[in-house]
Amino acid sequence: MKKTAGSKKSLILFSTVAVILLALMPLRATAQEFDFQKLQQAAEKYTVIVNIKIEVSFGMHSTEQEERYLGTIVSEDGLVIFNGAALAGESPMPSFAGYSLKTTPTRIEVVTMDDRTYEAEFIGADRFTRIGFLKITGAEGEKFEPVRFATGQSFEVGNWFTLYMLMPEFISPPVSVDIGMISNIVTSPEFFPLTVGFNQLQATSVLYNIDLAPVGVLGGLMNPTESMDQGGLLESFGQIGIPLLGVITGERLEKLIADPPHKGKPTSGWLGITLQALTHEIGQFWELDIPSGIIVNDIVKNSPAERAGLEVGDIIFEINGQQLEIDKDERIPIFQREISELGQGTAVEFTALRRTGQTQDTLTLLTTLQEAPMAATDAPEFESELLEFKVRDLVFSDYLFYNLDSEQLKGVVVTELKPGGLAEIGGLMIGDIIQLIDERTVLSTKNVETIMGDVETLRQDEVIFFVWRDNKTLFVNLKTDLL
Amino acid sequence: MLCSNRRTALVFKVSNMKAIFMTFRVLIVLLVGCGVAAASVVEPTIQSDIYNARDRVMPALVHIQPVIKNYNTGELEKQTVVGSGVVFHPDGYVVTNYHVAGRAERIICTLSDKEQVPASLVGGDPLTDIAVIKLDLSDYRGSISVAEFGDSDSIGVGQYVLAMGSPLSLSRSISVGVISTRDRYFSPDVRLPSGERTGRYNLWIQTDAAINPGNSGGPLVDLDGRVIGINSRATLYANNLGFAIPINIVKKATGDIIAEGKVTRSWIGLHCQALQELENHFGAHRNAGVLISSIDPGSPAEHAFLKAGDIILKVNEQPVSARFVEELPAFYSLIADRNPGDEISLTVLRNEQAYNFKVATRTLGDLQGEDFECKDWGFAVKAITRQMQIENQLSDTSGVYVVGVKRIGTADEGGLRRADVILKVNGNDIAGLVDFIGQYNEQVQLEIDKVLLTVKRGGSTRFVLLNLDAREDKQTDEEDSRQ
Numbered sequence: 001m002k003k004t005a006g007s008k009k010s011l012i013l014f015s016t017v018a019v020i021l022l023a024l025m026p027l028r029a030t031a032q033e034f035d036f037q038k039l040q041q042a043a044e045k046y047t048v049i050v051n052i053k054i055e056v057s058f059g060m061h062s063t064e065q066e067e068r069y070l071g072t073i074v075s076e077d078g079l080v081i082f083n084g085a086a087l088a089g090e091s092p093m094p095s096f097a098g099y100s101l102k103t104t105p106t107r108i109e110v111v112t113m114d115d116r117t118y119e120a121e122f123i124g125a126d127r128f129t130r131i132g133f134l135k136i137t138g139a140e141g142e143k144f145e146p147v148r149f150a151t152g153q154s155f156e157v158g159n160w161f162t163l164y165m166l167m168p169e170f171i172s173p174p175v176s177v178d179i180g181m182i183s184n185i186v187t188s189p190e191f192f193p194l195t196v197g198f199n200q201l202q203a204t205s206v207l208y209n210i211d212l213a214p215v216g217v218l219g220g221l222m223n224p225t226e227s228m229d230q231g232g233l234l235e236s237f238g239q240i241g242i243p244l245l246g247v248i249t250g251e252r253l254e255k256l257i258a259d260p261p262h263k264g265k266p267t268s269g270w271l272g273i274t275l276q277a278l279t280h281e282i283g284q285f286w287e288l289d290i291p292s293g294i295i296v297n298d299i300v301k302n303s304p305a306e307r308a309g310l311e312v313g314d315i316i317f318e319i320n321g322q323q324l325e326i327d328k329d330e331r332i333p334i335f336q337r338e339i340s341e342l343g344q345g346t347a348v349e350f351t352a353l354r355r356t357g358q359t360q361d362t363l364t365l366l367t368t369l370q371e372a373p374m375a376a377t378d379a380p381e382f383e384s385e386l387l388e389f390k391v392r393d394l395v396f397s398d399y400l401f402y403n404l405d406s407e408q409l410k411g412v413v414v415t416e417l418k419p420g421g422l423a424e425i426g427g428l429m430i431g432d433i434i435q436l437i438d439e440r441t442v443l444s445t446k447n448v449e450t451i452m453g454d455v456e457t458l459r460q461d462e463v464i465f466f467v468w469r470d471n472k473t474l475f476v477n478l479k480t481d482l483l
Numbered sequence: 484m485l486c487s488n489r490r491t492a493l494v495f496k497v498s499n500m501k502a503i504f505m506t507f508r509v510l511i512v513l514l515v516g517c518g519v520a521a522a523s524v525v526e527p528t529i530q531s532d533i534y535n536a537r538d539r540v541m542p543a544l545v546h547i548q549p550v551i552k553n554y555n556t557g558e559l560e561k562q563t564v565v566g567s568g569v570v571f572h573p574d575g576y577v578v579t580n581y582h583v584a585g586r587a588e589r590i591i592c593t594l595s596d597k598e599q600v601p602a603s604l605v606g607g608d609p610l611t612d613i614a615v616i617k618l619d620l621s622d623y624r625g626s627i628s629v630a631e632f633g634d635s636d637s638i639g640v641g642q643y644v645l646a647m648g649s650p651l652s653l654s655r656s657i658s659v660g661v662i663s664t665r666d667r668y669f670s671p672d673v674r675l676p677s678g679e680r681t682g683r684y685n686l687w688i689q690t691d692a693a694i695n696p697g698n699s700g701g702p703l704v705d706l707d708g709r710v711i712g713i714n715s716r717a718t719l720y721a722n723n724l725g726f727a728i729p730i731n732i733v734k735k736a737t738g739d740i741i742a743e744g745k746v747t748r749s750w751i752g753l754h755c756q757a758l759q760e761l762e763n764h765f766g767a768h769r770n771a772g773v774l775i776s777s778i779d780p781g782s783p784a785e786h787a788f789l790k791a792g793d794i795i796l797k798v799n800e801q802p803v804s805a806r807f808v809e810e811l812p813a814f815y816s817l818i819a820d821r822n823p824g825d826e827i828s829l830t831v832l833r834n835e836q837a838y839n840f841k842v843a844t845r846t847l848g849d850l851q852g853e854d855f856e857c858k859d860w861g862f863a864v865k866a867i868t869r870q871m872q873i874e875n876q877l878s879d880t881s882g883v884y885v886v887g888v889k890r891i892g893t894a895d896e897g898g899l900r901r902a903d904v905i906l907k908v909n910g911n912d913i914a915g916l917v918d919f920i921g922q923y924n925e926q927v928q929l930e931i932d933k934v935l936l937t938v939k940r941g942g943s944t945r946f947v948l949l950n951l952d953a954r955e956d957k958q959t960d961e962e963d964s965r966q
Contacts, residue, residue: 403876462763
């Protein structure tokens with residue numbers, strides 16, 4: 001699906017806007033050092049506008065909304081990055097009481113600066129940076145000109161950058177430029193050049209230095225211990241609170257582009273522990289010789305951590321021979337991200353300390369990382385039109401959330417009830433974990449589908465659910481309207 | 484005075500809000516009272532009956548001002564609350580609500596002749612929300628009046644009643660209304676402000692007599708001048724929806740409290756639900772049997788191999804039935820009233836066959852453990868009872884439960900959180916509160932500057948270092964800055 005409008009108006013528009021900004025900007029002396037015309041010539045090849053229709057569902061309600069983003073083509077075969085915060089939706093914890101706010105792109109359109117329009121599909125969004133990935137479809141054989149991020153850049157306070165920003169839809173031309181500079185080189189919790197002069201709406205725009213090298217994209221830094229899912233350092237935009245803005249570097253982007261996240265198909269590595277930072281104080285208290293590391297708090301059954309022989313209380317201080325510089329909880333996401341990015345199936349060597357009484361043993365443990373457990377938002381669902389409820393499979397995070405043992409409690413969780421529907425009237429509640437329906441064991445949504453099919457076939461007038469709720473079980477009788 | 488009373492009311496509202504909203508959605512239960520004045524329409528005979536009832540009970544009415552302790556902020560906080568009560572024994576015993584005086588440290592009472600006397604707590608029972616206090620009459624020069632208890636089993640809907648007490652601290656107030664219903668059922672998941680679940684063993688008398696905060700613990704009186712209930716709750720944002728604990732429940736509770744300081748109950752770990760909607764499914768006869776919906780882990784019922792879905796037909800050969808929820812409290816009481824340790828015989832319908840089970844009862848025990856403030860460490864804990872263990876899904880009762888952490892204190896800075904369970908102090912196992920207090924006192928006495936707590940949070944083990952050195956440094960800094 002390709003539409004060409006062969007116009008060169010965007011070139012003129014770019015230049016016009018740049019000139020206006022130059023005239024108005026108090027930072028004229030610096031801004032004039034950017035060769036915007038040259039930048040425009042390069043950038044228009046890979047800068048695109050992304051129009052997305054998103055279905056947003058909460059409970060049994062759903063609405064459709066349209067979003068516009070500035071995107072950047074990052075591969076010859078049409079991979080596009082954009083601000084994917086609205087579509088990331090990968091909180092490791094289920095939403096309150098089983099409710100899930102789900103965002104599903106229903107139609108995506110990519111428009112190039114020379115007005116070619118393509119359809120595209122959503123690939124996934126990175127949990128840490130919130131960068132979304134699209135793939136242009138319907139352009140078989142076509143080679144796109146991608147941005148090539150500069151790596152090995154050094155960043156210093158005072159470095160100037162420029163970027164393209166998307167204008168509101170009623171304004172033409174659709175893009176404009178902005179400039180900003182590095183205000184601080186953050187070294188902890190991790191390296192992150194902070195910028196001033198930019199704003200959140202410009203997230204994921206490509207940052208160009210004074211030599212017009214694309215050194216990264218604009219990202220955000222939040223305190224991971226205060227974020228909702230403690231997902232990582234470079235997250236923001238979909239979160240409550242205002243992030244500090246800065247540079248997601250070319251090195252990091254190259255890694256992501258080489259192996260972009262696929263929604264519903266986790267490829268990231270997973271160890272299967274909960275953890276805390278080894279602070280200097282705790283290290284001193286235990287008289288350890290190591291300055292930092294992570295303390296293993298809990299080990300998931302049948303996880304790579306268990307297979308490695310890790311024990312609760314062990315202190316991991318090296319991965320693959322590299323020192324772990326985790327000395328405060330804020331830095332934990334660095335470890336989590338490292339494990340995640342190593343990917344499933346990767347063999348990893350840990351060096352850990354085990355304290356037994358007054359003695360300390362250093363252990364070298366080997367394991368192969370496993371695929372990260374499925375997120376609640378990706379779990380299979382089933383909607384019963386007959387009884388007007390929706391359920392999804394239980395996922396690993398449910399067990400963490402409810403503090404349950406996966407061996408002891410099996411079933412599916414009720415995520416949605418139609419207001420005034422038969423399930424709601426009968427007393428089923430969101431968050432209930434259905435264990436049995438009509439005495440038949442429920443282990444997955446497939447079981448529910450089968451049983452509800454039988455209910456319809458047999459034209460049953462009532463269905464008895466046995467559910468777990470608030471740490472107790474009870475029976476719920478739902479009346480059908482089949483008789 | 485009015486001001487402090489309003490504060491009491493607010494405390495109660497907020498504390499109850501969550502639990503009751505969860506259970507009843509709309510119904511927000513508050514402290515007691517009753518009465519819609521209908522004086523202009525009542526006949527002269529009724530007027531004289533009201534006077535008569537007033538004269539028989541008012542002299543025994545007590546305005547109660549307890550000072551209660553609260554540890555939820557991590558440190559001992561005291562509050563003065565206001566409630567009502569009635570003298571029911573010539574030795575000066577006064578019945579009131581547990582949520583008024585059940586956790587009182589100091590109690591001041593104002594009698595109907597406006598004389599103030601101190602009182603002491605005899606004991607309380609959160610499950611029926613009843614407490615008994617004893618007036619110290621050593622310096623009292625008047626004569627004490629005693630109200631007579633009636634029979635709550637013989638009351639009728641529509642019957643005139645008087646509510647007496649101190650609504651909004653306005654002592655010696657009477658309101659008039661009728662009994663709206665005599666068997667109101669509330670889910671036993673409703674919690675008192677102090678956190679205990681209440682109402683498992685009783686129904687409520689509902690009345691339209693005006694009820695306001697401060698009426699709690701006051702008598703609901705029939706026109707013969709006999710106390711038929713103890714006013715306990717009212718509904719917020721409604722007109723004249725008040726609830727009293729039936730006096731026959733109160734008689735048993737007060738008797739036990741005077742004898743033992745508490746109400747001792749048997750426990751086998753059953754939770755049941757009404758059979759009404761489920762009789763067909765389980766092949767049960769109408770009005771025969773009580774459906775088991777859930778069984779507490781590690782309980783006598785579990786050890787006896789009872790299971791959810793079993794229908795109890797008889798308890799010690801006595802037929803039982805709970806077709807409606809209103810019948811559940813009587814069934815629970817039938818078991819609770821056995822002597823702990825007694826073996827009970829249950830006839831159970833399972834798969835439409837009758838079976839006999841013998842279950843050895845155990846003592847129900849306290850719902851909540853004793854509190855302890857760790858002043859030097861900046862948090863408060865409580866002992867873990869078996870009921871807390873079940874409710875919080877803990878593996879056993881070892882350790883102590885953190886009820887509150889003082890903001891910006893040593894423990895807060897170390898990362899201790901409410902609901903953590905402390906299992907070790909500096910490597911020493913904590914079996915229970917006594918152990919913990921021993922460890923605490925020892926560490927404080929030895930002026931140990933660093934204390935490592937091993938805590939359970941959810942399923943994870945976490946290490947929390949209390950850096951008491953830092954606290955002293957901070958205090959010194961503060962002192963220096965004051966100079």
